[in-house]
Amino acid sequence: MDYVLLIEQLLNGFQLGIILFLMAAGLTLVFGIMDLVNLAHGSLFMIGAFVGGTLTLVTDSLVLGAVLMVPAMFAIGVLVETIALRTLYRRSHLDQVLATFGLILFFNEATRLIWGPEGLAVPLPDFLEGTVALGAGITYPLYRVVIIVIGLLVALGLYLLVARTRFGMLVRAGASNREMAGALGVNIPVLFSLVFGIGAVLAGLAGLIITPITQAAIGMGEDVLILAFVVIVIGGIGSVRGAFVAALLTGIIDTMGRSFLDVVLLLFLPPNAAESAGPALSSMLIYILMAGILFFRPQGLFPPRGATAAP
């Protein structure tokens, strides 16, 4: 096999993984740690793309747009949390599903009203255009390299925040036993708003970052959301490290499936069958991956601490 292609595909998978990670990281904070099933996390991805995209177009700079998007998304996140979700923490997951589904409908329609059905295209600044040579005959789009770098930095920062700081401890404490954390002096409502805001920023960042590649479209977050759920489940819920590993794994496997599955299938199947089985199988691949991992490790790759205690 062509090693240039192989490496390029690995990079592609890596880059997809990074986007998934940004989504999954927010989810794992909000769902894994605060135990809130937020289907509207996908909407935040979309809103990030539209709001960030608009800011980019207004300021005529992607960098400025991204910088301005951070406080904007944070504010939106906190607002959504305060208005709609705050009282839902103590409710069942199913109630949360229903309410946040309502949010999805609302946000999608609101976005359509504000930006129109055609979505939003965000140009890439000239200095991010083009490809870079990575040596050994590999050239790779510069912007995708930038995505990978940003994602790695965010991953590191987030890991430190959650695992190493008191903030992270308090969030985890509040999530596992709200009442008790409150009785020990933790201001849970404020803390959770903060976390939700951070989750919103991460989702928004993912949305904006991908927009110069895919453009912003209404409902763009929903399929990504499912993938992000797959990721956090594979990684082990509540684990930022798990989300990172699983996101990369998912990204790479998905990409590898899309690139090489047809070739592999040709080894076993007649061309006709391979041609029709290929796309089906490659779309199933990550689900097969997830089912397989859960079958052997029902708690994901990095089970959250405390989940394995004796009954």
Next chain:
Amino acid sequence: MLEVRRVNAFYGDSQVLFDMNLAVSSGEVVTLLGRNGMGKTTTVRTIMGIVRTRSGTITLNGTRIDHLPSHAIARAGIGLVPEGRQIFPNLSVRENLIATARTPSRGGPGWTFERVIELFPAVGTRLASAGNQLSGGEQQMLAIGRALLTNPLLMILDEATEGLAPLVRQEIWACLGSLKKAGQAVLVIDKNVEMLAGLADLHHIVEKGRVVWKGTSAELRADRSLQLRYLGV
């Protein structure tokens, strides 16, 4: 310091506390005694703002706290060792201790991580384990340590010796004794009347959500019929 006056509290429609009265002065060790299901824990939960009063007032050092949210009450200076331990299962033992730690508001040395470990060496050996991997007794010690580290004005211990080995239980009584000596105010709920009588300044017997008797250790010891009637001892 803490004053609970004519507090009524409900779970849904069923009233659990009826004109509950209670006071703890600084430096005092005060108990709540009573049989199962009489409302001791509910009193504590009401003080902490987890259960809301329907009427009556609760003040801490003269300021009303009954309408504050839980976390504000805790920050006002109450440290809770809850019934049933309530360790954070997903935090390590070390994190359980330091996550909610606060420096003493009065200044002075107060409780530090090191001092708590010294008090409970068994906890000290498991610092990296997840909270819920500890044995029942270890969790109990952890819960006490966690409350101490908030350096409260008033400690509330709700059945803090449940499930502890006799040796450890003795240690906790000793610890309470030294807390008392250090001038720490304590509100304690426990089944062990014998020990409490040797330790506390003032006792309250709770029956069906009311304080039906209040008195000193000597008075409590003296009145066998009282003990039999309300405590089944």
Next chain:
Amino acid sequence: MKSQLTPAHAVSALLIALCAAVPYLASALDEPFYVIVFARIMIWAIAAISLNLIMGFGGMISFGHAVYLGIGGYAVGILAFHDITSAWIQLPAAIGLCALVALVFGVICLRTRGIYFIMITLALAQMVFFLSVSAERYGSDDGLNILWRSDFGSGIVDLEDGAVMYYTIFAVLMGCLFLQWRMVVSRFGMVLRASQSNETRVQAVGIPTYRYRLAAFVIAGVMCGLAGFLQANLERFVSPDMMNWHRSGELILMTVLGGTATLFGPLVGAVVFLLLSEMLSTITIHWHLLFGPFLILVVLFARGGVMGLLGSRTTRD
């Protein structure tokens, strides 16, 4: 034990009466369209009931439940495609296939709990979904048109007759409601509900929970497959979309909207969900702007869905 008459009961009774009367009302008011609307609603209600059985009473939140709608439907579609229209072949095929698939999926899924369960059911359903998308022979994602409805022979149940079709669905719905009720209050239901709240404890009293949960999973799969069978017949059309994850999501939504772990919640949920979208969507194409907040308000102000709002607690005989 005690059965008080709550508004929830009244509303449920009224709904059932309404379902029974729709064909007459529709022809009286000259609104034939609503016959199909209600037939469709009832089919969704059957599927939602089946989901409620495992999700509401057993704590198994399946995010792939629509897969049985699809399997039940395709059993009809594919057999009809091969000119086998006899219901006596199609129906057993649908039921058998759903039971088999549910059994296999159950064995895999029941190793996991909580969100892991949710996601693994989704994953398995997605596999079947993509399988159907790639089945070029059977129309891929264009689906299959069904020219003739299932033929029960002998002319007693002639599904080609609209009214017969309607009342067949109605009868199945009533049957499923009844079955759900009996199952929930029976010993089996006790075990199922107990496992939801504390599975370790159930095992500690000597009950191997796994087989009960698995049995419930299979029963729910078959019941939902029945809904798929009916849907294929009603619509004369099957497509992979029947088992798209959106459909599974909608099933969950309907059940929760109506009230999980209540007997009539799924029916109420299906009616409210589908009728309201039907009505709102004729008012404005931006109806999601109203429907979304409506769902949120239901959650915020009505614990336990619409049934909760009407004063029904979870079912206990």
Next chain:
Amino acid sequence: KIGFVTTLTTPAAVIGRDMRDAVELALEHIGGRMGPETVEVIYGDDEFNAQKGKQATERLILRDDVDLVAGYIWSNVLLASAPVVLSAGKILISANAGPAPLAGRRCHENFFNISWQNDQTPMALGELLNQEGIRSLYIVAPNYVAGQNMVAGVERVFTGEVVGKDMTVWPSQRDWSAELSKIKAAGPEGVFMFYPGPAGPAFVKQYQQAGLIETIPLFSVYTFDSISLPLFQEAGIEAVLGGKMTQFWAPDMQNEQNRKFVTAFQTKYGRYPSFYAAQSYDSMFFIKSAVEAVGGNVQDVDGMRAALRKAEFPSVRGKFRMGSNHFPVQNFYERTVVVDADGNWTTSAGPVVLEDHQDPYAGQCEMGG
């Protein structure tokens, strides 16, 4: 009363909007009347979903009691909905979707298509590729029926070698990094891609970012239209200028009806009409011709059908006729992306690639009556 089913919600609503705008424009131009009757058009939203489309159709037939149904962007929606209309004995006119079954085995006397059969445009493109001398081709298309049809159409006519083919997940996949890397590695002389709606510009953008647009020419059907070109222009992807495709129509086709249509559309909506709009506009005049032929007696389905078969109405594409299977027999032109006088990007019709072309399924159609 005419029912018109299209997509009004979901991202695909951009197409639905163009179609509806065109229908409204047509109604304006005919003064809201067909023969003696006033026309009312009731829109149904298929929500980009076959089931929902079918339900919308039922609503139109059963509740709104329309006399005739038109519209339909998506093949699967049309296939699911067609039996509803046809079994009610009413006439159905597709303004876009042209799936093979309805052109062939399952053709119906009351079904008409006013756009094209799915295979035709890509066949024309295959021919164009041959004419351009492309000998090795890489194909990327979404894995759904229309996508498969497009690919099949190209492959049927293209005489060179297909060196690679990727069928991607529809409609969710929006990032083609893996496919682009494969294309780069395969090094074909040309790439054929098909992505309707907003996915198209995204693909081209990535194609450019991957540095491919200068080296490997990109061919497409349907992708460069007046819906996507403003997006290209906004994003500054100049590389699409000069891009070639095939189609039965272009905004600058010179006939009276088209000039009227395009100018009016531009004045009213401030943008170029897409081919979806053109077809929808045509469909109204098509219906009008039939209604007038039966003197407004729309119950006379036989009469209407006969008139529709004649297809005597002014079409924006100039001349065409109805084939035996009720699909158009028409010319397909080369179409190039150009800058118009005002600096807007649009497409311009070139030479005929396929003349009076009939789809390959017509032979399978045995229409009763």
Next chain:
Amino acid sequence: MTERPRELHLEARGLNKRFGGLQAAADLSMRARHGEVHAVIGPNGAGKTTLVHMLSGFLRPDSGSIVFGGDDITSLPAPGRVQRGLARSFQITSVFRDFTVLENVVLPVQARQGHSFRFWRSAMRDPSLTGPARVLLEEVGLGDRAATLAGHLAHGEQRQLEIAVALATNPSFLLLDEPMAGMGPEENRALIDFLGGLKETHGMLLIEHDLDAVFALADRITVLVYGRAIASGRPDEIRQNSQVRTAYLGEALV
């Protein structure tokens, strides 16, 4: 119900269990006889609950075997052990919080009647289930709480329910993990009497920190420290054992 051998001994043979670096059971052997109360005491974290988990089938020992009534049950899953008559209670209260008190007890009663694949008859209207359940609730002193939701009981009442649930499976051998914890003095005494009465017909493994209860009930005591049995014998032997006193009892209780 199957006929059980009259003499049901529970025996642990060389059990080992590690949690990461921590040895929670180290070559642990013991034998509890039918008709006796065998107490296990030891400092917190000694591995007592772990032992119960292993004996009841909730944890698999790393090595060693468990024999009950003459059969090796090491690989038998938890429900199977209960069906053979080996029931347990939980140190950390584990009842069905959203069931009523009565329902909590009906479930184990139905479990002992065999399989629950009965789909028709209403369980709560079946006197063969509710009858024994109510009797049992009276016995443990929760008779008037039958209709309350278990989650709404006070802590001590939940502890009583916990025992009732274990007893409702009609066990021949009981594994009791700190049954007295959280109960008031009076309830405590009642429970001691109650368990004392069961002694005739049941075997019992009792884990308890309440030494009054231990010395009142136990016929035999094993002392665990760091997963190891450091002493085993009659109560008076244990009381005198100096090793036990330094490790566990302390000076208060001599």
